[in-house]
Amino acid sequence: MLVRLYDLPDFPSEAKVAAAGVTVRRALPPERHFVTAWVGAKFNNYWVSEVEMAMSQHPVTCWIAVRGNDLLGFACHDASMKGFFGPTGVGEAARGQGIGEALLIATLRGMREAGYGYAVIGDPGPVEFYQRRLDALEIPKSSPGIYGGMLAEPNPE
Ligand SMILES: CC(C)(COP(=O)(O)OP(=O)(O)OC[C@H]1O[C@@H](n2cnc3c(N)ncnc32)[C@H](O)[C@@H]1OP(=O)(O)O)[C@@H](O)C(=O)NCCC(=O)NCCS
Known part of the structure; x- marks a missing residue:
């Protein structure tokens, strides 16, 4: 999917999440082991990488x-890839409170500040999540995109 970064809308979830005592911020390098362990426990090793x-x-x-x-x-x-948004994930117990959207808009703004005009969502998964507030376009002929031929995790026997 392709997202224009120069006319991002306001996301009401930002204020909602802040009011609930949740801070959305850029991670710090010393938090790397903490964040990767959490992503490994809740999601998958591709996302850890x-x-x-x-x-x-x-x-x-x-x-x-x-x-x-x-x-x-x-x-x-x-x-x-440069210019790609993702991966993203919210712990199951915290879903449905606007945290996913608040993370999305903070990261897209970061991309705009880093000099990008557009973001590519390389492997969007729940397309409706991205289309709800963003006028995101699906890119034709882009599946599996850059991930084609990627090594697969062995099946645990
Ligand atoms: C997708 C994900 C990040 C959304 O996080 P979240 O914190 O639950 O999302 P929010 O609470 O900000 O949801 C905002 C809106 O999007 C909708 N939404 C959330 N997840 C959705 C999904 N999977 N499909 C369609 N709509 C979704 C919500 O219903 C909500 O709408 P509402 O305000 O009308 O209730 C989370 O479900 C998740 O971690 N999923 C597993 C990992 C994943 O698929 N990541 C994306 C691919 S990289």
Whole structure:
């Protein structure tokens, strides 16, 4: 999917999430082990590798949602490809409260500040999530896109 970054809308979830005591911010390099372990426990190893990439850049291109000392979600850009948004995920217990959207808009604004005019969502998964507030366009003939031929995890026997 393709997203214009120069006319991003306001997302009401930002204020809602802040009012609920959740902070959405750029992750810090010393938090890398913490964020990658959390993503590995809740999601998959491909995303761990992508988060490692995002957490190794200066400035870091991974945003996190935190309440107190609890990590609730993450979103990256420039992980697999320059100009790509993702991966992103919110812990199951914290879903449906606007955190995914708040992470999305914070990361897209970060991309705009980094000099991009457009973002590519390389592997969107729930397309409706991205189309709800963003006027995101599906890119024809782009599946599996850059991920074609990627090594697969062995099946556990
Ligand atoms: C997709 C995901 C990040 C959304 O996080 P979230 O915090 O639950 O999302 P929000 O609460 O901000 O949802 C905002 C809106 O999008 C909608 N939405 C959320 N997830 C959706 C989905 N999978 N499909 C369609 N709509 C969705 C919500 O219903 C909500 O609408 P509402 O305000 O009318 O209730 C989360 O469900 C997740 O981690 N999923 C597994 C990982 C994944 O698929 N990541 C995306 C691919 S990289």
